[in-house]
Amino acid sequence: MVILSYELGKIIEERKGKEKETKSRIHYGVLLALLSIIVCIMFLKKNYYYGVCLSIGIIIGIIIRYSRFCFAAAFRNLFIGGNTRVLRGIILAMMVSTVGFAVIQSKYPHVKGMDYDLIPGAVSSVGVHVMIGAFIFGIGMVLAGGCASGVLMRLGEGHTIFLVVLLGFIIGTLLGAKDYPFWYEHFIKDAKTIYFPEYLDLRIVVVIQLIVLAALYRLALWYENKCLNRF
């Protein structure tokens, strides 16, 4: 911990003195929260799935804002600064989800030949299309200053620029959907879906995945310490 120099401390005190007391907006937050709870309950009564999605969406929004989880920063900070705080948070989250998703999936065992979209969760084919898609996504994420979750979180903070990013997203997803037949014909049609529990018992997959994620967590921590000269 480096002590502030005397002069720096003086400047800060001067400026602090000039600032007014920070205004509280807590009442607005509470009001909106109450309103949201009411709307969620209404939805839950009318259409259960809508109510669930709205409610958990709100909870997720609160979690990512309070945790300052910018998913784009998780990747970007690997190359600027080396701060892996968000990445490690995401890895931890994926470890928890790994266990939870496994429990859920074990109730809906996948039968060979079944549509992979019926598996609870996000199972999809893998191949060049995913590589290209993710690569383009990565570039776009840095140029825009945020990703899809960033759009949602930052709009809640008042960043109007993300309305533009959202517009871009809408245009891009429509263009991508329109172009899909091209990609399907050349890359997706013959792409396999590699769903790990098809090859190994689900419980073994869980253990291996947790070990791999834990190792990545350690790696991220080591990388951060190296970048921030903490050794």
Next chain:
Amino acid sequence: MSVIELDCLSELCPIPLLRAMKELKKMKPEDVLLLHSDHSCVPIDVEKWAKGKNYPVEVVELDGGEWDIYIQKPKKSREGI
């Protein structure tokens, strides 16, 4: 010892941090950089980076989602930024 102000309002990550890094390279030892931002990630990231470099740093939260981040370039500069 002079204070250099960087107005990063409405700027998104990673631009404020990149600008701060660039500016600190140019500054003389003991000069202070005052970064003004309204993006909630910036104070956390910049503070962590500055602490890693052992630069004195202080974050002051202002009204309405704005932050002042003070970074001082120390007397003896370590190996380049």
Next chain:
Amino acid sequence: MTQSIKKVLKKPWPFWLGGILLGLANVILLALSGISWQITSGFLLWGVGVLEWFGLDPFSWEYFSHFPVYYNPIIAEGNVFLNKYTLLNIGVVIGSLVATLLASQFKLKKIKNKKQLLFALIGGIMMGYGSRLAAGCNVGAFFSGIPSFSLHGWVFGAFAILGTWVGIKILVKNI
């Protein structure tokens, strides 16, 4: 007393707490709604809705026939603007707004200049397009794909990192 409440509400949560809670939230979401956290499906549906306003029929595109599990129910009910996927997105915005207000940190931030606008638009379009190829964004394909035990989630992560590196190179030249 109010001062300390204000302070507590401003404080960011430790990353491990946020991580664990977020992981749990995704599990509960999947368990109760049948879908894991995803974002870009909702954006696409809004786009479809806008096109339908203009008299077009995007659901006739081949794309949607490849994902019947996702889109058939919506086509049947005609609820393109309000459905599981879009309500999930709306929820996240509201949640973030609530959290920001509780922390008294809300501020309407202007668009800085034309360059920022251009980068935002181009970046958004690239992300939207890429998400159709990769069957999701970094939440839908990566964050939810890996716990779903699908290889595509890992591949997404690896190549998104590559794309990030390239993106930074481009950004730094244009600051």
